[in-house]
Amino acid sequence: MDVSLVEDGEEARFSGMQIALSLGACCYKEILSHCNKGRSMSNIAGKAYAMNVITPVRGYMTWINKLIFWVALKKPSTLKGLITLSLIHYARWVIIGRKQFPHLAEDQPKEDLHYAYMLFFSNFNGSWAQYVDSFTFAIPAGLDLFWKWNIRYPKSVPLTSFHSYIQFNQIQTDHYYNAYPMASANDVKSAKALKAALIDFDARHGDAPPDEFLKQYNGLLRSLQHDLGTMQPLPIVSLAAQARGD
Amino acid sequence: MANTSGNAYALTCLSPIRKGCIEDGSGVGTGTAYSDDVRHRLQTWGLLEHSPMAKVPQTYLCRYFVLDDVYYQSLSGPDFFSTMYDILSFFSDRFREMALPREDHLKSKYLVFSCNLHGDVDAYLRGMWHAIEEDIRRIWGYCYGFEQVRDADSFAAYVRKCQLKASLFFVGSNDDPLPEQLKALYLKQEFSRFAVEHQGLPATELQQAYRAFMQRVQPLNLAGPSWQPGQSTP
Amino acid sequence: MTKQLDLPDIQGNVVRAYGRFNFPFARYVFFNIRDGRRGRAFVGAVTEQVTTAQRWGLGPDEIPKPPSTVNVAFTYPGMKALELPRASLVGFPMEFIMGMKKRKDILGDDLQSAPERWDPVWRDSREHDRHKDVHMWISINGQSKADVEQRYEWLQQLVAHSAGGVAILSGHRGDDGAEHLPFQDLHVVFENGKPTPKEHFGYTDGIGDPVFEGLPGNPERVTGRGKQMKDGSWAPLATGEFLLGHRDEADEYPIAPSPQLLSRNGTFMVYRKLHENVGTFNAFLDRASRNYPGGKELLAAKFVGRWRDNGAPLVSAPDAASKAAWDEKFAQADRRERDRMLSGFTYDNDMQGAKCPFSAHLRRINPRAALEFTPDAFNTPGALTNRRRLIRRGLPYGEVKDPTRDDGNHGIVIMMLNASILRQFEFVQQQWINYGNDFKAANDKEIILGNHNDQYPSKAVIQSDPDGDGAPYFLANIPRMVETRGGDYFFIPSMTALRMIAKGIVDPT
Numbered sequence: 001m002d003v004s005l006v007e008d009g010e011e012a013r014f015s016g017m018q019i020a021l022s023l024g025a026c027c028y029k030e031i032l033s034h035c036n037k038g039r040s041m042s043n044i045a046g047k048a049y050a051m052n053v054i055t056p057v058r059g060y061m062t063w064i065n066k067l068i069f070w071v072a073l074k075k076p077s078t079l080k081g082l083i084t085l086s087l088i089h090y091a092r093w094v095i096i097g098r099k100q101f102p103h104l105a106e107d108q109p110k111e112d113l114h115y116a117y118m119l120f121f122s123n124f125n126g127s128w129a130q131y132v133d134s135f136t137f138a139i140p141a142g143l144d145l146f147w148k149w150n151i152r153y154p155k156s157v158p159l160t161s162f163h164s165y166i167q168f169n170q171i172q173t174d175h176y177y178n179a180y181p182m183a184s185a186n187d188v189k190s191a192k193a194l195k196a197a198l199i200d201f202d203a204r205h206g207d208a209p210p211d212e213f214l215k216q217y218n219g220l221l222r223s224l225q226h227d228l229g230t231m232q233p234l235p236i237v238s239l240a241a242q243a244r245g246d
Numbered sequence: 247m248a249n250t251s252g253n254a255y256a257l258t259c260l261s262p263i264r265k266g267c268i269e270d271g272s273g274v275g276t277g278t279a280y281s282d283d284v285r286h287r288l289q290t291w292g293l294l295e296h297s298p299m300a301k302v303p304q305t306y307l308c309r310y311f312v313l314d315d316v317y318y319q320s321l322s323g324p325d326f327f328s329t330m331y332d333i334l335s336f337f338s339d340r341f342r343e344m345a346l347p348r349e350d351h352l353k354s355k356y357l358v359f360s361c362n363l364h365g366d367v368d369a370y371l372r373g374m375w376h377a378i379e380e381d382i383r384r385i386w387g388y389c390y391g392f393e394q395v396r397d398a399d400s401f402a403a404y405v406r407k408c409q410l411k412a413s414l415f416f417v418g419s420n421d422d423p424l425p426e427q428l429k430a431l432y433l434k435q436e437f438s439r440f441a442v443e444h445q446g447l448p449a450t451e452l453q454q455a456y457r458a459f460m461q462r463v464q465p466l467n468l469a470g471p472s473w474q475p476g477q478s479t480p
Numbered sequence: 481m482t483k484q485l486d487l488p489d490i491q492g493n494v495v496r497a498y499g500r501f502n503f504p505f506a507r508y509v510f511f512n513i514r515d516g517r518r519g520r521a522f523v524g525a526v527t528e529q530v531t532t533a534q535r536w537g538l539g540p541d542e543i544p545k546p547p548s549t550v551n552v553a554f555t556y557p558g559m560k561a562l563e564l565p566r567a568s569l570v571g572f573p574m575e576f577i578m579g580m581k582k583r584k585d586i587l588g589d590d591l592q593s594a595p596e597r598w599d600p601v602w603r604d605s606r607e608h609d610r611h612k613d614v615h616m617w618i619s620i621n622g623q624s625k626a627d628v629e630q631r632y633e634w635l636q637q638l639v640a641h642s643a644g645g646v647a648i649l650s651g652h653r654g655d656d657g658a659e660h661l662p663f664q665d666l667h668v669v670f671e672n673g674k675p676t677p678k679e680h681f682g683y684t685d686g687i688g689d690p691v692f693e694g695l696p697g698n699p700e701r702v703t704g705r706g707k708q709m710k711d712g713s714w715a716p717l718a719t720g721e722f723l724l725g726h727r728d729e730a731d732e733y734p735i736a737p738s739p740q741l742l743s744r745n746g747t748f749m750v751y752r753k754l755h756e757n758v759g760t761f762n763a764f765l766d767r768a769s770r771n772y773p774g775g776k777e778l779l780a781a782k783f784v785g786r787w788r789d790n791g792a793p794l795v796s797a798p799d800a801a802s803k804a805a806w807d808e809k810f811a812q813a814d815r816r817e818r819d820r821m822l823s824g825f826t827y828d829n830d831m832q833g834a835k836c837p838f839s840a841h842l843r844r845i846n847p848r849a850a851l852e853f854t855p856d857a858f859n860t861p862g863a864l865t866n867r868r869r870l871i872r873r874g875l876p877y878g879e880v881k882d883p884t885r886d887d888g889n890h891g892i893v894i895m896m897l898n899a900s901i902l903r904q905f906e907f908v909q910q911q912w913i914n915y916g917n918d919f920k921a922a923n924d925k926e927i928i929l930g931n932h933n934d935q936y937p938s939k940a941v942i943q944s945d946p947d948g949d950g951a952p953y954f955l956a957n958i959p960r961m962v963e964t965r966g967g968d969y970f971f972i973p974s975m976t977a978l979r980m981i982a983k984g985i986v987d988p989t
Contacts, residue, residue: 056347081857092360092415102261102356104407108264114350137867172311173310182477184922187922213449215949217456222948
């Protein structure tokens with residue numbers, strides 16, 4: 001990065017960088033090109049961030065990985081950590097064997113690879129750095145369990161090499177769609193609970209005499225007191241969009 | 247079945263893109279590669295509620311990208327056999343070289359479509375065709391084998407041929423049908439506002455206001471007022 | 481293993497909040513460096529008087545407590561003006577290089593907090609006129625006003641001696657509409673002529689302060705101030721969360737410029753002048769507490785997480801009755817016990833927020849182990865908090881003459897010290913103060929500091945006891961109570977680095 005750019009006040013270049021860093025996104029060049037096009041960052045749709053990572057694994061490790069995933073799902077501690085973090089909408093790991101890249105036509109060349117590949121797709125809330133860091137700190141063992149067999153995976157602690165590993169292997173999304181950009185995973189979960197509770201309340205107490213109604217209504221509010229956050233566009237991205245106009 | 251978690255389904259589709267260029271019409275210089283054109287088309291799709299995927303029922307979150315190639319792992323990191331190679335390297339440098347990561351390249355670019363959806367995947371794909379056939383053709387048109395896609399059924403079959411199985415699918419939120427999720431979000435927003443605005447009212451008035459509220463928001467009616475797919479402003 | 485820090489190499493304000501050591505007055509002076517060589521000579525002269533972290537007292541390894549303290553810090557343009565080599569300069573973190581003003585969108589400094597409204601000294605810094613850039617901050621803390629004035633005169637002499645090499649920047653707002661003062665004056669809030677630890681909304685401030693390895697002081701202070709461990713004990717945080725050149729909580733050295741001698745034992749400071757809308761606050765508290773069952777003072781406590789009068793934490797004293805009991809115990813307690821009562825609490829028995837609300841100031845800026853919503857889910861209970869801690873320094877400024885008005889000269893200058901501005905201060909500001917998802921509160925902001933606006937009116941939930949029969953209480957249309965009036969990002973060098981900068985011998989090759 002050329003330091004003199006700061007002094008020359010090239011705002012447009014910097015707002016891209018600023019967005020990139022606040023979100024910890026991977027490639028400065030790509031972010032810049034997005035900003036120049038006047039589009040928002042393609043890895044983001046409302047409150048969700050799309051992370052795509054592709055990494056090589058030794059071919060014969062693929063079946064071990066599948067076993068590990070199976071075990072991990074059964075292991076309550078990993079799952080408990082993941083669920084408590086509650087940053088993820090949906091995430092998946094896909095392993096493509098050396099000869100498993102889809103082959104659809106005679107004239108399509110067959111792939112000839114040394115390694116199998118692991119694809120990781122995540123839809124999460126918060127910044128890139130927050131997401132990556134929260135795994136390192138909350139469930140470092142679990143994290144290592146998933147990535148361990150990848151070629152040159154550096155372990156999740158210390159942090160900087162892990163950050164580099166993910167960034168290095170991350171692929172920019174070209175189109176990202178989110179059916180509820182204003183809702184984080186927490187919001188979707190709490191909405192479900194609220195809907196059920198409201199319908200149940202209505203059935204049981206909606207027509208109760210007023211004093212009883214009030215008492216039950218207060219009880220409803222108490223039970224929902226962590227589900228009443230107001231949802232709005234994500235402030236960071238919306239403010240960043242304004243910044244690009246400077 | 248690793249692609250499912252309850253009623254949520256993880257569809258991972260890699261469609262190989264033909265090698266070739268679109269002529270730029272002027273006959274001068276090279277045209278745009280098919281894969282780059284696919285990327286360009288994806289990048290010019292509308293966003294949020296304007297995304298074509300907003301028209302596809304039961305789509306939770308999905309993404310598209312063009313996979314150009316795999317990366318060579320030049321960053322340093324531990325390797326399972328590194329100690330063994332280190333020792334063997336005493337005897338021949340060949341072992342040191344063997345310990346270095348191999349270089350791989352993909353022979354084709356791939357259109358990657360990773361989708362989190364609700365319900366049966368074949369029904370989903372047919373629904374997708376009915377909703378956005380034109381957009382599908384524009385994005386998949388350059389892919390090997392796509393010339394055989396004529397209708398919803400053949401599109402679904404085609405995607406199935408491109409499909410990869412998930413080793414692990416983690417659902418952090420839930421697996422309800424999309425209209426349920428949207429309705430629930432709508433209710434959460436409206437009820438929060440109701441609770442704040444009607445704080446401290448005496449019981450009778452509160453109950454009256456509540457009844458009017460419930461009539462307006464219609465919690466059990468999925469077709470009633472709700473959030474729209476991709477809705478980005480309150 | 482107890483770690484020893486090089487106290488004589490660290491600037492004193494990093495380990496000490498002078499306000500708590502009987503330095504109730506301060507003056508912050510900001511400089512523009514006009515000439516590299518003479519600027520460095522000026523820095524050298526100042527450095528001879530800089531207060532270090534060495535203990536005060538009469539014992540060995542101790543120095544007498546000075547009547548006034550002096551500390552120094554630089555912005556990125558300041559270090560450029562001092563002609564540090566470019567290879568060192570590029571090693572500074574991006575957000576520090578950009579400065580606080582350019583980061584306004586991330587920080588939520590919009591509308592009333594926007595840079596256009598800042599004090600002229602900040603508004604005009606890093607714009608078009610390089611002679612108006614804030615390059616250097618020199619702080620004077622004094623035991624009396626006279627001590628401050630004496631030190632300031634010394635400083636002025638050094639400026640004169642630099643023959644135009646440095647210039648004091650004017651443009652600070654003060655009393656009675658003054659707009660062009662040459663310094664920012666600060667002092668504790670006095671009540672009946674006696675210094676108090678209060679700020680202008682009436683809250684007792686300056687209690688929390690992280691404890692890290694090597695920090696001098698009573699080791700018992702780690703309770704409530706360090707990191708919470710699985711077995712319920714407390715441990716000091718890793719030094720590298722607050723000082724460069726030391727291992728941090730991620731088991732590595734924080735990102736720092738080269739050479740090592742430039743960064744080791746230094747840290748980054750976020751300086752923010754925050755105007756307090758006293759009239760708005762009082763009116764809002766009155767309005768919101770009218771129908772609040774617990775009454776006005778309890779509601780005021782709910783905004784912050786501590787009772788206004790003496791800082792009693794709500795988790796220990798959640799209502800009037802328990803507060804009375806707490807007060808009695810506090811009155812009898814000795815200094816150590818008082819400290820423990822004020823800081824040594826957890827949210828473990830308040831996971832529903834019925835005592836301290838999820839949007840209260842205290843809970844948002846330091847959630848302790850409260851983000852581990854399922855017990856034992858994480859590697860350590862403070863996994864999501866330990867790397868978001870901030871050392872807070874600073875003092876209030878001005879005086880409230882009319883508590884029904886906003887336009888007086890009153891607020892606080894807060895300085896936050898951390899090894900990574902991006903990961904610590906900016907994260908807390910962006911994710912925990914101006915947003916609420918980590919607290920299951922969607923977009924609901926922190927009550928006191930949030931950048932509330934009219935476009936998307938703010939609300940907050942004051943949680944109630946799930947087993948009681950009350951209802952959660954809602955705050956609606958929360959007004960913006962605090963406005964940013966200026967500031968920037970600074971680097972606080974170690975004594976070694978200061979001397980090298982002054983001699984012009986920083987060399988990263």
